């Protein structure tokens with residue numbers, strides 16, 4: 181029997197959020213960062229301890245007053261979450277605890293992308309994982325598509341990869357599992373995860389850029405994930421970058437998709453039929469055409485990053501994705517294009533490179549669910 185996530189007062193939710201983001205915090209640190217009185221903090225923590233969400237793990241005597249303060253951490257094994265990432269052909273799943281620590285991973289091929297069929301398949305994955313992890317109380321499904329809320333119902337308005345229009349996937353999965361289900365655009369979910377538990381932990385503003393087969397951008401503004409009016413925030417795949425370059429396939433000359441997606445780098449390198457990894461190796465070993473394709477991609481990436489800085493003014497950019505070799509191989513081109521596009525501003529941009537693992541997309545679904553349960 182799944183225990184439902186309880187409603188909690190705001191003080192408890194904010195205190196739990198602080199502990200989640202920082203990993204371990206003392207009571208004194210929580211009180212200070214939330215501006216809570218000792219009595220309010222005691223009430224907030226009592227709820228969290230009663231709900232078995234946090235545990236005390238010793239005392240800290242570093243505080244300014246020298247008074248010992250109990251150290252708190254999210255509990256393990258009490259509340260667990262299922263994160264799911266859908267691609268056009270695979271289901272990735274991760275079970276995490278309340279702190280977002282991964283407890284189990286699973287992946288399998290999608291049998292049929294039809295919404296009802298895929299809901300059946302994901303429900304089957306959930307059933308098998310819940311047999312081992314009965315504490316799973318909610319799930320977050322991230323997918324390549326536009327997710328919107330209509331009348332309080334989460335709808336996948338469109339997913340080109342899955343061939344969906346107006347699919348209430350959260351409802352379909354909830355009917356089959358009885359779990360609380362949230363759906364999110366995959367880049368938005370990854371941004372939410374990096375903001376709490378990754379390179380952007382605790383920042384008020386942050387941009388995440390993913391490079392790989394496609395391009396994506398996520399935005400944290402005022403501490404919240406922005407999704408845009410139509411769930412399409414960060415659709416930068418066809419952002420004009422250099423102009424006058426090769427056609428991207430839909431008529432733009434010199435947009436980001438003329439240079440930056442991994443399959444386009446392969447094509448521009450003249451080594452058609454090679455894999456992306458092979459073209460990376462060719463560039464590393466000095467192949468002039470491969471190097472040029474990566475330098476062009478690097479310039480495009482520099483303009484993309486500059487555009488993000490100019491529009492969002494973030495405190496950091498997190499760069500991730502399986503296309504990260506671009507940043508490694510063509511750093512000089514990226515930096516030069518970034519500086520040029522940012523002129524007259526000359527401040528350095530903090531770019532945090534986050535190594536890419538596919539399981540992180542699934543984990544992001546779980547963290548997205550935790551955020552939503554905490555009212556974010």
Ligand SMILES: [Zn+2]
Nearest residue numbers: 418428432435
């Ligand atoms: Zn284009």
